[in-house]
Amino acid sequence: MxxxxxxxxxxxxxxxxxxxxxxxxxxxxxxxxxxxxxxxxxxxxxxxxxxxxxxxxxxxxxxxxxxxxxxxxxxxxxxxxxxxxxxxxxxxMSMVFQSAMNALNPVLTMEEQFCDVIMRHTSMTRDQAVRRAEGLLEIVDIHPSRLRDYPHQFSGGMRQRLVIAVALALNxxxxxxxxxxxxxxVVVQREILQKIYALKEExxxxxxxxxxxxxxxxxxxxxxxxxxxxxxxxxxxxxxxxxxxxxxxxxxxxxxxxxxxxxxxxxxxxxxxxxxxxxxxQGCRFQARCGKTKESCFKTATRLxxxxxxxxxxxxxxxxx
Ligand SMILES: Nc1ncnc2c1ncn2[C@@H]1O[C@H](COP(=O)(O)OP(=O)(O)OP(=O)(O)O)[C@@H](O)[C@H]1O
Ligand SMILES: [Mg+2]
The missing domain is CATH 3.40.50.300 (P-loop containing nucleotide triphosphate hydrolases)
Incomplete structure (x- = not known):
């Protein structure tokens, strides 16, 4: 371990x-x-x-x-x-939410959203935060010039990658x-997971x-x-x-x-x-659906x-x- x-x-x-x-x-x-x-x-x-x-x-x-x-x-x-x-x-510790597609703020450009996270947690200036955000976009294969765009201007797969980039923002x-x-x-899904995996290795x-x-x-x-x-x-x-x-x-x-x-x-x-x-x-929570129960399954609570x-x-x- x-x-x-x-x-x-x-x-x-x-x-x-x-x-x-x-x-x-x-x-x-x-x-x-x-x-x-x-x-x-x-x-x-x-x-x-x-x-x-x-x-x-x-x-x-x-x-x-x-x-x-x-x-x-x-x-x-x-x-x-x-x-x-x-x-x-x-x-x-950061999180990519289950409803990641909706996790971005629709009325703010991506630059605003990245800078908000980065500047709130670090002592970076606005210029430094923008450069960091551009680097993050490159990491998830989105051209840095897109930083000035709003979330609705990206495809679903790109938005997902943006959310992942926000989660990576502070290392x-x-x-x-x-x-x-x-x-x-499924194709985009696999591409994104491979990307995440490569980032994890790096x-x-x-x-x-x-x-x-x-x-x-x-x-x-x-x-x-x-x-x-x-x-x-x-x-x-x-x-x-x-x-x-x-x-x-x-x-x-x-x-x-x-x-x-x-x-x-x-x-x-x-x-x-x-x-x-x-x-x-009482006992095991799976008892009603289990085909292999024995007496203790109805009496004794389970423990990993x-x-x-x-x-x-x-x-x-x-x-x-
Ligand atoms: N706001 C809430 N009020 C009451 N019960 C809730 C609330 N939110 C979740 N639960 C209950 O908590 C349990 C766990 O829900 P949770 O969302 O963590 O499940 P999940 O494993 O993530 O499911 P899914 O795979 O559908 O996302 C469920 O029984 C759910 O009904
Ligand atoms: Mg869930």
């Missing part, structure tokens, strides 16, 4: 709703190494974006962090003052990417990469964490997780998408519906455990509970 940059420990995030308190993220713990790309997978509503926003402390009411630690280079950023967090955010050590390319066609930042596209995730990550109903239920090297899944939910995910090579098996999918977080059962070197799962079949 590489030296950890980020260590998330027992992170809990709740939403206060009219129907009650919903724990959307429950005791999530993971490490992200320096220069590592970690994927976060799982079906819609399992809590991926809630984790991402909480790490940036950009979650808004009705969400609140109800427990845990987010250690960045050993310091718990949940304890930072709001001012300290403002300095930290974007310069140390952060960690970039969180929540579905950074979902709205784009600048050495770490990435937390969230996408619904498992084949892309396997290709562009070192390890993958799988979430189910607010919990992290498996973490494994990307090369192994789909060929030898441990958790029955991961097995279901692996059986839901076709292999890129070889004969095409019948896709199996995962029966049943996602768990209603207002009705969490290292069951082999570099292989973590919360499933009782592997943890021995």
């Amino acid at each position: 590489r030296e950890p940059l980020l260590s998330v420990r027992n992170l809990c995030v709740d939403y206060i709703t009219d129907a009650g308190d919903v724990r959307a993220v429950n005791n999530v713990s993971f490490d992200l190494g320096k220069g590592e790309v970690l994927g976060l997978a799982g079906e819609s509503g399992c809590g991926k974006s809630t984790v991402a926003f909480s790490l940036m402390r950009l979650h808004k009411p009705p969400a609140f962090i109800s427990g845990g630690e987010v250690l960045f280079n050993g310091e718990d950023i949940l304890k930072y003052s709001d001012e300290r967090m403002q300095t930290f955010r974007w310069s140390e 952060p050590k960690l970039i969180i990417m929540d579905e950074p390319t979902t709205a784009l066609d 600048f050495g930042f770490s990435i937390l990469f969230i996408t619904h596209d498992l084949s892309l995730m396997v290709e562009f990550t070192d390890r993958i964490g799988v979430m189910y109903a607010g919990q992290l239920i498996e973490v494994a090297p990307s090369k192994e997780i789909l060929s030898t899944p441990f958790h029955p939910y991961t097995e279901g995910l692996a059986g839901s998408f076709p292999p890129l090579t070889g004969p095409k098996p019948k896709l199996t999918g995962i029966p049943g519906n996602p768990l209603n977080l207002l009705e969490v059962p 455990t290292e069951v082999e070197q570099n292989r973590m799962t919360s499933c009782h079949l592997f943890t021995g509970l």
